[in-house]
Amino acid sequence: MLLVEVARTSEAVAGDSGRLSKVAHLAEALGRAEPGEVAVAIAYLSGELPQRQIGVGWRGLRELPPPAAVPSLTLAHVDEVFDRIKAQSGTGSQAARRGLVNGLFAAATEPEQRFLVRLLTGELRQGALDGVMTDAIARAAGVPAAEVRRALMLRGSLPAVGATALAEGAEGLRGFRLEVGRPLQPMLAQSADTVAAALEKTGVPAAVEWKLDGVRVQVHRAGSEVTVFTRTLDEITSRVPELVEAVLALPVTTAVLDGEVIALRPDGRPEPFQVTASRVGSRTDVARLREATPLSVFFFDALHLDGQDLLDLPYTARQDALAKAVPSGLLTPRVTTSDAGEVEEFFAAAVARGHEGVLVKSPDAVYAAGRRGAGWVKVKPRHTLDLVVLAAEWGNGRRRGWLSNLHLGALDPETGGYVMLGKTFKGMTDKLLAWQTERLLELATGPADQYVVPVRPELVVEIAFDGVQRSPRYPGGMALRFARVVRYRPDKRPQDADTVQTVRDIAGF
């Protein structure tokens, strides 16, 4: 199959807004692919690379050679070039990589170049990724979508599942089983503003657990072999030796466990997320780092134990199995109750101990890998501040033509100026985007055709956020975590905005 066919399909998919017609385009393309190319076609058309990453991003694609006049690239050839580019990473040879990228792009026609750029920068923007592709595979293979989804959850790779679906149909899909040592897509949680809203979704009784601000891990043990995966199924085993040792000490032969690793202070309170992320992200000198910043692990689910798959059991049954295999000190603190007041108290206690919040879980929920079902609902406390808009950036994609990303500042009473605390593009409706674009252009103090448009600091906006973190980037040394717009405050003047001291008090440093 030629790359140009994939590029054309992507264009057609992007051109239709309906999901059913996207599915039709994708299924038609998959039907034309040779068996040996199906996996690559699925990967590209759902915005992935079989190599995962090859070390080429936005900057490496700035200057491209002139496009070819005639399409000639095959999927197999492109895949092979990507392999070779990836093999160059870490060898100190940027020039060799540059040469491979240039060679590939010189052989690509203009539409093919556009497609490759979008693919490599992770911005396919065709309105179809895994979800739509799952339906397309089902359509192309003539099997129920539920069976494709089931296989995807167990196998964790859509190209692998799709290739089997097209070659062997439903029978082939039924061959996918949980395999210890191979990661599954982790189950995700919805969110709710309040404990009461969370209980609405899950029903009662509900299990309520601490939500720890660490890194999600899926740990596999087969005999003396332990492998650790992150939420995106990257392998991090060598970076978390404490976790490996803890799992090897469990009285089990095979296990797949779901949990969170986190750095705790000696008093048991959590370190800031940055400390945990730095530890988990470090590959070098791990033995020394673990002395200074040891990691703790808290498990909250078991997907497999000693030969038995637990995915389809209700949550309570998985908990019973987990409690038998894991000592209580390694279990996420949890309570099961129908009493909303008790849930409230548990939430308050978790937050008082420095944790992020709680997860409220339905006792009957099976493990829905890769789904964001109503079986698990997270609740976190929310802070708000009234801040001043200092500048705005033009949006991309569906936000093109709107001033989208706001620069936010807190009042510094000593100078009368404003200290920038970060940016946000979240929480805006299309109507609000249109309004703020018009209003901000009136306040602009610089050219409106620049990417960043500075404005007179007059608009006050109420911002919700999860916390304040230390910032090496912003002048106040602080930045807001997960900032989003709640509403504009036309009733407030900029000199009534919250001050940097208020932010410092929340930060505690």
Place this chain on the structure above:
DNA sequence: TTCCGACAGTGGGGTCGCAAT
């Protein structure tokens, strides 16, 4: 006919490791 679940898109801050400067 209306409602709502699932998805995709639009970007945020921080850190590590590598290569080039």
Place this chain on the structure above:
DNA sequence: ATTGCGACCCCACTATCGGAA
């Protein structure tokens, strides 16, 4: 040594489609 870049940790929120109710 410093800087730029890619990759990956954490993520919230809105618009939209189409099946469920």
